Amino acid sequence: MNPPTQGYKVAPVPAAEVTGQSQSGASSVTYRGATKRYANASAPAVDHLDLEVAAGEICVLVGPSGCGKTTSMRMVNRMIEMTEGDILIGGESIKRRDAARLRREIGYVIQQVGLFPHRTIAQNIATVPQLLGWDRERVRARTSELLDLVGLDPELADRYPVQLSGGQQQRVGVARALAVDPPVMLMDEPFGAIDPINRERLQNEFLRLQAEIRKTVLFVTHDIDEAIKMGDRIAIMKEHGRVEQYATPAEVLMAPANEFVEDFVGADRALKRLSLMRVRDIRLWKAPLARAGQATAEVRAALDAPEVEVPYALLVDDRERPRGWLTTRDLAGDTVPATADAPLGPVLETGDVMRDALADLLQGESMYAPVVDHGGAVVGILSVEIISEFLASPEAKTEEQPAVERPRG
């Protein structure tokens, strides 16, 4: 039974396509009754954790502070030694491995980044390659490759960490963790100390990067929004590392396993759904397009048409790239001027996450924003109204019905 769709296509952001088999250089991580008991604590910090993280997936461990998520993560590279149970990486028990050697094969990113202040960016990135005895030429080639991969200027290679911004430092942290192309990455609140705007950028960058490198990532956060955004799967944890639900973000939002999950995910689940949607998933509006030199009469006629959705004409160049919004004053002459009176405001891309798009609209204090494709050409207009209509629509209210297809995996 489908609810009225009002023309909006709602689809979750696809989970990683790969679930089972090993991608190039990624290994699955399997917790088997992994337990951590501290000597002077009555209850175990992590109690018989069973969890299967498929190769190439981002698994987010999320939960309130003290739930054991960080302990669970740190057991994987034996920064914390299990007292019971086992963890397998690619089917092999970590217990038989020498701890230091094991850690060199697992990328490690922490909230405080932990760059070595006395070593240059290049030297920081080269830490593990040097431990493994790579020759200088190989180290240098890999370093510049990694700087490029995380989007840092190669000129930064010889700077010291203190000369970089927080966001740049965290990118170096990620590059350093990726240096020897480890099959598994552990990320402990990696973007927790970054300001919200840069955090969003770093999250997006990491997701783009992950689409390329397909690592198995264990990602710890206390922020459910970040979990929904970053995770292929989310493990929602309660105290003692008990997993209350382990599912895709869409599933967690639409069918919370119990009251704890429901509370943790929060009342604004409809709003959170926006994190799972891209701008291309919603039906956009059309605005009359105008080109410099075009007769204004044509544009005015288009604006007067009954089916018009946006009451302003958008000035575009010869490749349909948006240039500005035309006001009545612009249209007073005979032909459309080359520059528009009103500033363009935010420009969105079809691949943008809806939640970020809404934030951009609100931040830009604009009602409408042109949406462009990869080539920068306008494909439609997104408005605050479209989003609020979506939020009011029954599909967004996920309590009653599973209106959305069950995500794969």
Next chain:
Amino acid sequence: MASALPGLPLAAAVGEVGEGFFKERTGATLPCQARPSHLFCWDWATEHINRFGTPTVQQFELVVISVLIGFAIAFGLALLAHRFRLLQWPLLAGTGILFAIPSVAFFLLLLPITGTGRETAIIALSAYTLQIIYRNVMSGLANVPESAKDAARGMGLTDRQILWRVELPLAIPEIVGGLRIATVSTVAIATLAVFVNAGGLGTQIYSESNLTFPTAIIIAGGIAMLMALAFDAVFLTVQRLATPWRRAAAEASA
């Protein structure tokens, strides 16, 4: 501690040690030497400047050897305490007690055990450097950011690699800082080596005749001061060269 200007009783305690240079100054021949409380006698200075050569070299050797030995011991103790935390306080207390012994007393107390000579002076001087160097190495290691150590461990550095590649390099500013203070204060205390007949600039300072004729004190004291400043400058340069990242930090915050 250097306030212990040797009066007669002390000279008596030193015994025959001081005899030699006490006699040298008698039989004043220069006019300014005869005038009481004349601060600086240029004529005497130009005529006798050579007599300061050997004491200066002795002083320099005393300082370098004592600081080197003190550093080796204190650094070793600090690494030990860094590895075995329980040792931290006993070692701090132990070096602290050595540091608290009045210097003249220390030199004289060693006399019956180790006799007179350079070894005795070096033992006392090294003992004085322990506390300062130990304390600074420890605080340098303690100030290494926890996150850098955690990241290092998480990337697969062994404890030893973390110590030598991360912790100690980052502690350099404080370690060198400790060496600076230790060396400068050793230059001052080493003038007391004369009481155990170990030479040094003290031979030109502690003299009965100097009480009324301070020219030699001023020259010897001046040399000691210059020596201290020179050591300081050397350490500052070493510190700067060994820690390029700190300059980067200073520029970044400017």
